[in-house]
Amino acid sequence: MALESANIPIPSEIIMPFSGYLVFAGKFSFWLVVLAGTLGNLFGSILGYLVGFFGGRPFIEKYGKYFFIYKKDLDKADFWFSKYGQGIVFFSRMLPIIRTFISTPAGVVKMNFRKFCLFTFFGSLPWSLFLTYLGFKAGENWQKLEIYFQKFDWLIIVLILLGVGWWIYQKQTTNKTLI
Helix, strand or coil: CHHHHCCCCCCHHHHHHHHHHHHHCCCCCHHHHHHHHHHHHHHHHHHHHHHHHHHHHHHHHHHHHHHCCCHHHHHHHHHHHHHHCCHHHHHHCCCCCHHHHCHHHHHHCCCCHHHHHHHHHHHHHHHHHHHHHHHHHHHHCHHHHHHHHHHHHHHHHHHHHHHHHHHHHHHHHHCHHHC
């Protein structure tokens, strides 16, 4: 979860439901999984925030492509911050993809660090809770689902890798001229 929030595309939509399944299997505690996911989001987000805070917009415009953040992304984040204020940090934590990249622009605009941490923690909590619960409920039906997963293991892995590759390619090709 920390890696995802630090702009490394590792989907929480896989990590947390699997952890929820491990709760069902008796390996983990439900609330500790939720807390670990939420704290992971917070710590990874702090890294992104610090990059934006200390590097500023010029640093992100120059080196952001290595974090999959481009000038276009900063412009969008500026718009969101001007339109919705700092609350965007809270609400974006519950949105796939956006949740990963909002921390750096929050640092760039020098959002209050305590408020950033508070909004990040409480915005990440429902997401971690929901995904853990989803995995827990899937665990109740794991025997039924396992048949389908086994048939499609390699296909699912290939599709995930292709999806991540496509996403990286899109970020690289659509933003080449922006930075």
